[in-house]
Amino acid sequence: MILTHPACLRHDPGAGHPECPQRLQAVLRALAAAEFEGVARVDSSAVDRALVDRVHSGIEFAQIFAHAPHAEHLLLDADTVLHPGPDSLDAALHAAGAVVDAVDAVLDGRARRAFCAVRPPGHHATPSRAMGFCIFNNVALGAKRALDRGLERIAVLDFDVHHGNGTQDCFADDARVCFASSHQWPLYPGTGALHETGVGNVFNAHLPAGSGTREFRAVWTDRLLPAVDAFRPQLLLVSAGFDAHRLDPLGGLDLETADYAWLSAEIVALAERHAQGRVVSSLEGGYSLTALAEASTVHCRELFAR
Numbered sequence: 001m002i003l004t005h006p007a008c009l010r011h012d013p014g015a016g017h018p019e020c021p022q023r024l025q026a027v028l029r030a031l032a033a034a035e036f037e038g039v040a041r042v043d044s045s046a047v048d049r050a051l052v053d054r055v056h057s058g059i060e061f062a063q064i065f066a067h068a069p070h071a072e073h074l075l076l077d078a079d080t081v082l083h084p085g086p087d088s089l090d091a092a093l094h095a096a097g098a099v100v101d102a103v104d105a106v107l108d109g110r111a112r113r114a115f116c117a118v119r120p121p122g123h124h125a126t127p128s129r130a131m132g133f134c135i136f137n138n139v140a141l142g143a144k145r146a147l148d149r150g151l152e153r154i155a156v157l158d159f160d161v162h163h164g165n166g167t168q169d170c171f172a173d174d175a176r177v178c179f180a181s182s183h184q185w186p187l188y189p190g191t192g193a194l195h196e197t198g199v200g201n202v203f204n205a206h207l208p209a210g211s212g213t214r215e216f217r218a219v220w221t222d223r224l225l226p227a228v229d230a231f232r233p234q235l236l237l238v239s240a241g242f243d244a245h246r247l248d249p250l251g252g253l254d255l256e257t258a259d260y261a262w263l264s265a266e267i268v269a270l271a272e273r274h275a276q277g278r279v280v281s282s283l284e285g286g287y288s289l290t291a292l293a294e295a296s297t298v299h300c301r302e303l304f305a306r
Helices: 021-031 049-055 061-065 088-107 138-149 165-171 213-231 255-276 291-303
Strands: 002-004 041-043 113-116 154-158 177-186 202-207 235-240 279-283
Touching: 002 021, 002 088, 021 291, 041 177, 049 061, 049 138, 061 235, 088 113, 088 138, 088 177, 088 235, 088 279, 113 291, 138 154, 138 235, 138 279, 154 165, 154 213, 165 255, 177 213, 202 279, 213 255, 235 255, 255 279
Parallel strands: 002 041, 002 113, 113 279, 154 177, 154 235, 177 202, 235 279
Antiparallel strands: none
8 A cells, every 4th residue: 555645745845955845756656657556545634633742742743733834934943844834734744644544554454564655754753843854753653553553562663864863752661662773873863872772672773974785784684673573563664764875965875776675575574474464664764866766666566565
């Protein structure tokens, strides 16, 4: 199942902003290929405000709902923008809603795996603030939905070039959620140190600038995948950021498209062992349109191959 919504294309942070609508257009064009014709397409609903309030309890989020801009751009931080009118808020609500809808679909048996082709991304949004291009934490909201539905072990795997600080903050004290992240170190947002272990449920792995296939596959093979395997998750959620690709203008890593195919296949294998095959993946970063198209294609090829 592929979930998206037209609202996600209408969020416009402004001229020259890297988190632009063309990113999602590139992904959607790639997923229009003949090989994905048999995959169901669904327009997402908007996430329920009550669920947002439970994950994002900070006053800033109440202000976002109360003061969505009508006449001018509203800066939530130096990089995170709501543009005039309702479109940015609508996009954020439908991006998060896609992950929640996807969780419902896989738990109800209507799909085994799902990819949420959405923007804005989410993994930097913390319980108290929007940041780093992210308004709501899409994957965290999906995880909360799964917990509400009675799951006891959920894993979030994040391979974006930037650490998913928001997701870690949401669940660092919740042993029901395992968070595993590889990320360039040092790099924005400066979190994800090795000593950040939560209650034994947080696993971070560093990739120095210039790291490529060998280093990336090693940290997942030696550290992160075994940690998730030992956790025996009932559902796998993926923060699918493709900005560790060698073509990406914001990252400093040297991954190839084939590395995303490899890790995606490993994630599916984990899901088959422990989670009845259930994987929900959501687009995070990635700012080379070429790399986005290539990487999202191989990622979804592995998700929907079986």
